[in-house]
Amino acid sequence: MSAVLLEIAGLVAGYGEAPVLSDVGLRVDRGEIVTLVGSNGAGKTTLLRAISRTVNAAGTLRFDGHDLSHLTPERVFDLGLVQVPEGRQLFDRMSVEDNLRMGAYRRRDRQGVAQSFDYVYRLFPRLKERRRQIAGSMSGGEQQMCAIGRALMAAPKLLVVDEMSLGLAPVVVDQLLAVLSEVRSQGVTVLLVEQDVFAAFEIADRGYVMETGRIIREGAVAELAEDAEVRRAYLGV
Amino acid sequence: MKIRIIFIVVVVLALLAGVPWYGSASIVQFGIDALLTATLAQGWNLIGGYAGYPSFGNSVFYGLGTYGTAIAMAQFGLPFWAGLVVGGILAVLCALLLGIPILRLRGPYFAIATLGLAAAMGAVIANLGIAGRNNGLILPLFRGDALFYELALGLLALTTLMIYLVSESRFGAGLIAIRENEDAAAVMGVNTTLYKVMALALSGFVSALAGGIHAYWITFIDPGSAFDATLNVKMVIMAVFGGPGTVLGPIIGAFLLSAISEVLAAKISTVAGLFFGGVIVLAVVFMPKGLIDVGYGVRRLGLSYFVQNIRQNRL
Numbered sequence: 001m002s003a004v005l006l007e008i009a010g011l012v013a014g015y016g017e018a019p020v021l022s023d024v025g026l027r028v029d030r031g032e033i034v035t036l037v038g039s040n041g042a043g044k045t046t047l048l049r050a051i052s053r054t055v056n057a058a059g060t061l062r063f064d065g066h067d068l069s070h071l072t073p074e075r076v077f078d079l080g081l082v083q084v085p086e087g088r089q090l091f092d093r094m095s096v097e098d099n100l101r102m103g104a105y106r107r108r109d110r111q112g113v114a115q116s117f118d119y120v121y122r123l124f125p126r127l128k129e130r131r132r133q134i135a136g137s138m139s140g141g142e143q144q145m146c147a148i149g150r151a152l153m154a155a156p157k158l159l160v161v162d163e164m165s166l167g168l169a170p171v172v173v174d175q176l177l178a179v180l181s182e183v184r185s186q187g188v189t190v191l192l193v194e195q196d197v198f199a200a201f202e203i204a205d206r207g208y209v210m211e212t213g214r215i216i217r218e219g220a221v222a223e224l225a226e227d228a229e230v231r232r233a234y235l236g237v
Numbered sequence: 238m239k240i241r242i243i244f245i246v247v248v249v250l251a252l253l254a255g256v257p258w259y260g261s262a263s264i265v266q267f268g269i270d271a272l273l274t275a276t277l278a279q280g281w282n283l284i285g286g287y288a289g290y291p292s293f294g295n296s297v298f299y300g301l302g303t304y305g306t307a308i309a310m311a312q313f314g315l316p317f318w319a320g321l322v323v324g325g326i327l328a329v330l331c332a333l334l335l336g337i338p339i340l341r342l343r344g345p346y347f348a349i350a351t352l353g354l355a356a357a358m359g360a361v362i363a364n365l366g367i368a369g370r371n372n373g374l375i376l377p378l379f380r381g382d383a384l385f386y387e388l389a390l391g392l393l394a395l396t397t398l399m400i401y402l403v404s405e406s407r408f409g410a411g412l413i414a415i416r417e418n419e420d421a422a423a424v425m426g427v428n429t430t431l432y433k434v435m436a437l438a439l440s441g442f443v444s445a446l447a448g449g450i451h452a453y454w455i456t457f458i459d460p461g462s463a464f465d466a467t468l469n470v471k472m473v474i475m476a477v478f479g480g481p482g483t484v485l486g487p488i489i490g491a492f493l494l495s496a497i498s499e500v501l502a503a504k505i506s507t508v509a510g511l512f513f514g515g516v517i518v519l520a521v522v523f524m525p526k527g528l529i530d531v532g533y534g535v536r537r538l539g540l541s542y543f544v545q546n547i548r549q550n551r552l
Binding site: 078 | 418
């Protein structure tokens with residue numbers, strides 16, 4: 001088993017005639033937390049869409065030893081690449097428990113699903129308390145917990161979290177970051193896509209900085225945090 | 238519990254199946270009509286109620302069913318069952334071909350696109366020689382209301398069984414997920430395009446069978462009656478009145494509304510339409526989830542159930 005879980009190289013993608021990504025390269029090793037930061041419109045979401053095969057892309061795209069370039073989105077999901085989408089995208093009118101159950105939609109191992117329920121409820125006791133509640137009626141932080149929990153129900157190898165901190169209080173973001181660290185310690189690799197560079201750098205091992213469709217910096221977060229350009233553009237110091 | 242439900246279903250089916258023996262001729266005729274409309278409402282339920290795609294193109298599938306059957310029987314002298322097969326295949330092909338582009342549209346855009354279909358298909362048929370152009374087609378005469386009644390009942394029963402099986406299946410859960418949040422469903426690995434097209438094709442298939450039975454029963458069809466958009470409106474109203482996205486709601490809605498409109502049309506034909514429209518407006522305001530939800534809701538919340546519904550409508 002190779003140490004590399006996700007490997008992207010020379011990736012070009014876009015919508016119609018307009019290219020958004022040019023020559024993007026990114027690597028995620030097993031057991032890592034990698035963060036992809038960049039401002040609005042940098043191309044982060046397009047990169048995620050290319051990874052999940054919902055937008056066409058050219059270049060190298062490998063996950064867990066499989067070439068993704070010709071797979072359907074469902075197959076990519078089956079390989080264990082699961083997203084927590086931006087804006088959470090819960091089933092608002094369904095209960096928390098039903099939302100979580102939808103995460104296990106493609107799984108057929110009943111026992112495994114029951115174990116995942118236990119795991120998610122241990123990770124988020126709040127979700128267990130509220131499992132009968134309608135998901136749309138919970139607070140933003142609880143909804144984000146539910147979205148993360150739902151993705152974990154799919155037993156992912158790589159958890160891709162898109163803009164988790166959006167619209168959440170800093171204290172809630174800290175709680176969620178702690179949970180992601182815990183998830184990683186249990187063997188799930190995490191790719192954290194964030195505008196909030198402070199938050200992302202708190203838990204990540206390595207980071208990539210994206211600007212106008214290119215990766216402009218990469219390295220250990222400690223180095224990135226010292227990088228003059230990154231500090232000027234993102235940390236505001 | 239389960240045995241009791243099966244027992245009730247069997248008794249109700251037996252009572253309904255016995256109608257031609259103890260009912261009058263006009264009741265049997267009303268029954269055929271009500272059963273076929275209920276089948277259409279139930280077919281619509283799959284795409285509109287479960288998948289949440291409000292199709293106004295189901296009358297196209299119904300029309301293709303009538304014409305498929307009529308052409309096979311009147312032009313090629315094929316037996317009735319072969320006509321049904323032809324109609325069913327036509328409808329499924331149409332659902333697959335049109336579904337793939339049209340099901341990319343959401344909400345009102347989907348509804349509008351499907352609305353155009355009925356008119357367009359009617360115009361196509363009206364210009365086909367094999368379909369008798371504007372004059373329509375006359376099918377071989379077969380007198381036997383009892384048989385048509387049992388056929389219609391059988392079709393409704395099978396359609397309802399299918400809806401029940403779907404509602405209990407992974408496929409059904411996928412459709413509900415699409416209705417509740419299509420983007421989320423896609424993120425969770427639901428093959429949304431495949432599911433939506435399958436739902437439309439199944440829905441089209443049962444609608445076509447209902448059309449075929451109706452054509453043979455009524456023995457004469459023309460483009461105007463086969464591709465009637467008001468028929469589609471009727472399916473939607475009945476399914477929504479009874480309870481969309483439930484197994485029994487559309488049947489209850491169809492039977493009740495068929496009965497009301499039958500009584501009204503006989504007694505006070507001029508104001509019947511007005512009253513009917515009024516009933517529907519009130520129903521949508523006070524019980525947007527349909528009759529089937531009222532029993533449960535009132536038991537849980539009492540009369541404030543209705544108040545809550547009005548609030549949710551933001552009136």
